[in-house]
Amino acid sequence: MLEVLTAPADFFMDAGKRVYWLYLLSALVVASLAVSIQEGRFDPAGQVKKLFDRRYWFARSSIFDVYLMLINSIVKISLLMPLFGSHLAATILVGAFFQDTFGDAPQFELGWFWIGLLFSTVFFIIEDLSRFCLHFCMHRFDSLWFFHRTHHSATILTPLTLFRVHPIEHILYFARSLIVFGLVSGVFVWLFSQRLTGLQILGVDMFGFLFNFAAANLRHSHIWISFGRFEKIFISPAQHQLHHSVGNSNSNLGSVLSIWDGMLGTRLYARKKKLLEFGLGPNEQRRGEKKMPMERHTFFQSLTDTILAKKDCDGSSKGV
Ligand SMILES: [Zn+2]
């Protein structure tokens, strides 16, 4: 029971979580720099006053973020962990499956560093792509949008808005991470078991560390940071803020990489600072609003045609 109550506090002490104190600190430094550049002056007193504004942290929207953070912690500790076990169990299961099915893995002469780098890269790409796919489905299908709109109902964005997800969405993302981590690390343990254990591989998420350290917390904030031309590759905090804004929520569905959005034509560049209204628009509550802008793109034309054809049949545009 005590574990359930203290779990949210552990998020701030766990380097694997986005709200780890070091990442929050780096986000603060970047935010201060960005605001100073935008305002053309450095006003530390004014910035601190804004940071501790109780209208920001104690708004109804912000309190609801914390409430859902607690609920989802309870769901994870009392239901998901006992039911599915740890990610390490999935690694061992997949590794054993490959060993039983294919026997000994072919031998590669790769040093520690290269194995770590290869694992980090493969894991990062599959992790990011699977997040994009699930997020895409959340916006595309009515049944999933029903749950995902909880995240989009935030009218104020704080780093804790990350935890503002419906418990069903939390379970879906947990299952996704378990499958992705189990598959990728299981295959690596099978391939390199001579020099690698499941425990050692758990410590390697270099790109995740870099992403979080580079102020990922500002995605859920009101600090406008655009990456300029690099938004072709990476989603900037401003792009995710656009995703949360009324009228644009079918755009920028990616987490780290924006190339998936680029492929489906759902990428929206942030460019100059805009005044945004966050939350669900009047139509979004009823699941209407703009169609997903995928149909513009030729590369995935046949795929998107199929999806959109379904939409046209029932006469409604889904997901926002
Ligand atoms: Zn979304």
Ligand SMILES: [Zn+2]
């Ligand atoms: Zn968000």
